Amino acid sequence: MKTQNLIERYMSQLDQYLAHIPATEKAEIILELNAHIQDSLQNGNKDVEEVLNNLGTPEEAARRYLEERGLSLSMPKLSGQKSETGKWLTIAFLGSFGLSIAFAIFIMTFFSPLVEVQEEEGKVRILGGLINVQEDMTSKNKGKKHKDKKIKAHLKFSGTDQGKEKHVEINVDGDKESPNIEIKVDGDQLKEDQIKLIENLKNLEGEIEGLSDLEKLEKLSELEGLKNLKELKSLKELKNLKIFEELRELKELKVEKESPTEEAQAE
Amino acid sequence: MVMENYFNKWIGQIRRGYLELCIFALIIRLEKTYGFEIISTAETLGLSIKEGTLYPILNRMTKEGHLSANWDIQNVQGHPRKFYSITPQGRELFGRMKAEFEDMNETFHKACTIEKILTQPSKEEEQTEKPS
Incomplete structure (x- = not known):
């Protein structure tokens, strides 16, 4: 009786560990092991504890069957309470993880961009405007930064307009971004009503459309009497157009092709 | 202790394949067995x-079709037993396993008995050795 009880208990535990194996196969396994135990007890002169011990614990025996099928051991249903706790732990973990992700996204959106540098205004915005830093305009950095942007050009040319000799002088000075351009005619600051047509420029008008600023400047420099513009050409980053436009305003100034006299100075 | 661990690990690895081979051989020799x-044989x-x-x-092995299994209830005394016998597929598989195992055995024997062949020192080595 005691023997049968031990066997029964062993088999019922084995049955639980073999949960993933189909019922009919499981029944066969149990039946076969049962037959083996009977054989061992009858022919092997062994007691039931020893026989069961040779089979290994129900868990070990089940694991071997499952491993042969590429399965892993399933926990018996006895540990239901444990898995309940595990379930709630998982929910709590996933929940708090999700919340922290959502919070992080909110923070990132609200305070973005983290750092924004507005160089022109000399401003730095941190955390989406939470902190604003105004750059000190007199700071040494500012001076340094603009030092290499300084440009300087000086050119002179002369021509005749309605029999009178005209001397045109162009000075470019200062910041590359917004240079000071000074145009003098006969030593006087150019005034709009004094400006007369330059034929060459007029002729050029049709040709220069669609050209880049540098190309426009090149065209201009080909004009006799405007050779000194070649000096400007080397200053590739100069706002060429600005100078060009200034020159275009010399609409009524005539430059005689035949006798261009030029003095040039360039620094 | 280290040696013991190593030995146990090694025996576990080598025994597995070896056991399957022996089980096949026994079933073939016993023709129909349980x-x-x-185990007792x-x-x-x-x-x-x-x-x-x-x-x-x-x-x-039964699930994979190398063995066939039948419950014999009537011809056995006491209780039903599950009898195993080899299938043609299992016999073919065993043939290949046996040949491979014997081949491995032979190679192992050769490895254990091979004589060391003394290699001639190369000319370069001779030249560098002479001045010293």
Whole structure:
């Protein structure tokens, strides 16, 4: 009786560990092991504890069957309470993880961009405007930064307009971004009503459309009497157009092709 | 202790394949047999097969079609037994396993008995050795 009880208990535990194996196969396994135990007890002169011990614990025996099928051991249903706790732990973990992700996204959106540098205004915005830093305009950095942007050009040319000799002088000075351009005619600051047509420029008008600023400047420099513009050409980053436009305003100034006299100075 | 661990690990690895080979051989020789008989026959040969190991292996071999299994209820005394016999597929597989194992054995024997061949020192080595 005691023997049968031990066997029964062993088999019922084995049955639980073999949960993933189909019922009919499981029944066969149990039946076969049962037959083996009977054989061992009858022919092997062994007691039931020893026989069961040779089979290994129900868990070990089940694991071997499952491993042969590429399965892993399933926990018996006895540990239901444990898995309940595990379930709630998982929910709590996933929940708090999700919340922290959502919070992080909110923070990132609200305070973005983290750092924004507005160089022109000399401003730095941190955390989406939470902190604003105004750059000190007199700071040494500012001076340094603009030092290499300084440009300087000086050119002179002369021509005749309605029999009178005209001397045109162009000075470019200062910041590359917004240079000071000074145009003098006969030593006087150019005034709009004094400006007369330059034929060459007029002729050029049709040709220069669609050209880049540098190309426009090149065209201009080909004009006799405007050779000194070649000096400007080397200053590739100069706002060429600005100078060009200034020159275009010399609409009524005539430059005689035949006798261009030029003095040039360039620094 | 280190040696013991190493040995146990190694024996576990090598025994697995070896056991399957022996189980095949025994089933072929016994023609129609059951678990308890396989274990007790193996024991007489000095091979110890644990019950907990044998039955899962038999289970898989049957599932894969290398063995066929039949419950015999009437011709056996006491209780029903599950009898195993080799299938043609299993016989072919065993043939290949046996050949491979014998080949490995032979190679191993050669490895254990090979004579060291003394290699001639190369000319470069001779030249560098002479001045010294």
